[in-house]
Amino acid sequence: MNLTIGSLLDFTGLGLGFLFTILIFSYLLGDNPFFRLAIHIFIGVSAAYVALVTINNVLIPRLIIPLINGTKGERLLSLLLFIPSLFLLTKATPLRKAGNWSVAILVGIGAAAAVGGAITGTLFPQILGTINSVDPSAYAISTSRWDQAINGFIIVLGTVTTLIYFHFGARETPGQSSERLPIIENISKIGKVFLAVTFGALYAGVYLSSLAALVERLTFIWKFLNSLGFTLFSSF
Amino acid sequence: MNIKLNAPVSTAIAIGVGIIVLAGYFIPSITNIRFALLRTGLVLAAVALLVGIINLLTVHFKKLGPDNENSGYSLILIIALLLTLVIGIIDMVQSYMFGQSNFQMTNWIFTNIQLPIETSLLAVTAVSLTYAAASILRKRMDLFSITFFFVILLVLLGSFSIPPATLPFLHIIRDWIVRVPALGGARGLLLGIALGTITTGIRILMGTDRPYGG
Structure with missing residues (x-):
């Protein structure tokens, strides 16, 4: 009996998967009620x-759990955490101003964690990585040093020019619209090419992932239809 | 005299808590306080997420009614949300009260509803991306578009592993693009994002920006 319920659940699950796949794929014909239905179910779930x-x-x-089973200290700490949490919940009620100080705690911690994370997790490691790419003592022995030096130079050039591309400081000229310095403008053009290469590589990566997902979904549809008795390709 | 106490109190809390957390990155003796505050932040972020979901429900409840032509979709969203929530809570009760920590019903919903929809959405992206890449040169023919298009083409051709389409020199070109110029551009982007994050964070810690309603 259990096996029957189990297989019925499995089949229902596969059927739902098939139905939702078709509903989402209907978007290829344009925005339509079936797609919207699937998307709203998706958002809810x-x-x-x-x-x-x-x-x-x-x-x-x-x-x-610390509040129920914890030691005295843990209970006290949990209680201290409970108060701002309760005030934060008032944000979903008309008394939303009462939760401002809880949001302030969250924003303060979040901002500091973001600054600390950006400095220790991105800024220093990326600058070090860029410096190492033109540091001969950090080169690998297995490949030509000239190759590594040229590649390192290209990496530094890409990093610096891309950063300059996002520099929008301009000198103010009375009676004229503000423009970037000509040298910045010219260097930013090189940065734009490096950005195009980076975005192109990222785009290709995302495209390959989505292609893999498309193949997986089409295989699923085929297998499901075959399991129902619709033999589409006998060799599949 | 009408004194608004809420704003300075919230600002003082945000700045005080933020400075302690930031100092904890550089002063080892207050690392434990930083971790305790980060744990507090984690719990508050979880509660904030629940507030967001309650808000989603409230917005869609308000949309229900004969005046709104999309009220049917809102109703479906509410039913899907509440049904999943109820099933999940039953699973949770079973797990904590009776020790059956398998979350079978919630996993069933995840595997058979959420996962197929997510994968299908990603699959649909493949078609949209193909169309976008094909039309980029038609819409804008400049150095940026041409470089972008040819990099996509080279990386894609270099990524194929099906024997007739495998060309060793394309693999080498792809590897070089990803390892050298794309890395340079990505580093520039990452550094720019980090600098932007630091600027925004410092503005909040100095009380210039007050996104908490202060």
């Missing part, structure tokens, strides 16, 4: 799933 994961992985182990 995803929002609920995210809420469940948040409750199960963060709120219960870090707030509820």
Whole structure:
């Protein structure tokens, strides 16, 4: 009996997967009610799933369990956490101004973590990586040093010119519209080419991923139809 | 005299908490305080996410009614959200009360509804990306577009692993593009993003920007 319920659930699941795939693929014919239906179900299910994961992985182990089973200190700390959390919940009610100070804690911590993370996680490692690409003592022995030097120079050129491309400071001239310095303007053109190369490589990467997803979905549709008895390709 | 206490209090809290967390990155003796505050931030972020979901529900509840032609979609969204939430809570109760931590029903929903839709959306992107790449040169023929187009072409051709389409020199070109010029551009982008993040963060920590309603 269990096996029957199990297979029925499996089949229902596959059927739902097939149905939603077709509903999403209908977007290729243009925006239509079937696509919108699938998207609204998707948003609802995803929002609920995210809420469940948040409750199960963060709120219960870090707030509820210490409050019920924790030591005296843990209970006190959890209680201290509970107060701003409750005030933050008022943001979903008409008393939303009461939660401003809770948001202030969140924003303060978030901003500091972002600044610290950007300095220690991106700024220093990327600058070090760029310096190392033109540092002969950091070169690999297996490849030609000239190759590495030229590649290193191109990497530095790409990094610097791309940064300059995003420099929008301009000198003010009375009676004329502000323009960037000619040298900045010219260097930023090289930066634009490097940006095109980077975006092209990223685009190709995303395209390959989406192509893999397309192949997976088409294979799923084929297999599902074959399981229903629609033999599309006998060799498949 | 009407004194608005809320704004300075919120600003002082944001600046105070932020400075302690930031100092914790550079002063080892207050690292523990930084971690405690980061844990607080994690819990508050989780609650903020729940507030966002409650807001989503409220917005769609407001859309229900005969006046709105899209009210049917809102109703479906609400049903899907509440149904998944109820099933998940049943799973959670089973897990915490009776020790059956398998989340079978929630996993079933994830595998059979969420995953196929997500994969299908990514698959549809393949068609949109093909169309966009094909029409880029038709819409704008300049150095940026030409470079962009040919880099896509070279990286794609260099990525094929099907025997008739495998050309060793294309693999080498692809590897060089990804390893050298694309890396240079990406580093520039990353450094720009980091500098922008630092600027925005410092503006918040100095109280110039107050996104908390202060």
